[in-house]
Amino acid sequence: MKRLLLSVFVFSILSLIACNSCEAKGVKSKRKLAKRVKVDRTKGETVVNDSVMVVADDNITPKDIPHEGFVYVKDYIPDIIEDLRYNTTNNFMGERADGYEANRAILTVEAAKALKGAAEELRRKGYVIKIYDAYRPQQAVNHFVRWSQSSDERMKAEYYPTLTKKSLFGGYIARKSGHSRGSTIDMTICHLATGQEVDMGGHFDFFGTASHPSFVGNYPLGTVTAENKKMRLMLQHVMRKHGFNSIKNEWWHFTLRNEPYPRKFFNFPVK
Numbered sequence: 001m002k003r004l005l006l007s008v009f010v011f012s013i014l015s016l017i018a019c020n021s022c023e024a025k026g027v028k029s030k031r032k033l034a035k036r037v038k039v040d041r042t043k044g045e046t047v048v049n050d051s052v053m054v055v056a057d058d059n060i061t062p063k064d065i066p067h068e069g070f071v072y073v074k075d076y077i078p079d080i081i082e083d084l085r086y087n088t089t090n091n092f093m094g095e096r097a098d099g100y101e102a103n104r105a106i107l108t109v110e111a112a113k114a115l116k117g118a119a120e121e122l123r124r125k126g127y128v129i130k131i132y133d134a135y136r137p138q139q140a141v142n143h144f145v146r147w148s149q150s151s152d153e154r155m156k157a158e159y160y161p162t163l164t165k166k167s168l169f170g171g172y173i174a175r176k177s178g179h180s181r182g183s184t185i186d187m188t189i190c191h192l193a194t195g196q197e198v199d200m201g202g203h204f205d206f207f208g209t210a211s212h213p214s215f216v217g218n219y220p221l222g223t224v225t226a227e228n229k230k231m232r233l234m235l236q237h238v239m240r241k242h243g244f245n246s247i248k249n250e251w252w253h254f255t256l257r258n259e260p261y262p263r264k265f266f267n268f269p270v271k
């Protein structure tokens, strides 16, 4: 036993000596994190949050990079729930979209960092983020356009019961999407304790006024209540606070205000 303890002790000492400069930096920055959080607690919650967000980012080394300037969101927010609908048949087309080869949310580094701040605030409120879509390759958008010109209406009842398929193009489906710029996200929140989605009174990608964040009332698939609206606006409030813009017709859609590639549309696949 004594011999075992001695070897553990010797091994620990050797490991410390072998610690390279990079690891040493990591240790230092963890210490810095603890110190800053402690100091900043006296200044109020917002300052603490910002401090944690900025310092924590220094410690993140994404395991693999999907494309220069882009990261896998899970590397920044490990508990995020990914449900990339265009990688499945559970979407308005009823088929998997071109360019989706994995259930992995990708964003620009800047958008992932901002989302991390929002995730931390939502977690303190008891919620975890669920992602429906993030970076979307141009080839998927081309697929949407091709689909909008076909006669297939298998998902009409669930996604566009009151609209003609022809009318979707222009209003809801376009040749270019902000998602292809890599700093736009479609999301909701789930209860941290149960993993259950928060009831927003309507589902992702429902084409109609019931998806407007401030809508309250009946629509063909049910009712959006005042409580549902409150949750939509709470999500909107947190996302805006962390640097994202919301839009008036989709409660789940947010774009980073200072997106790094405002005019560039990417086409590398999601894998």
Ligand SMILES: [Zn+2]
Residues within 6 Å of the ligand: 133, 179, 184, 185, 186, 252, 253, 254
């Ligand atoms: Zn969207």
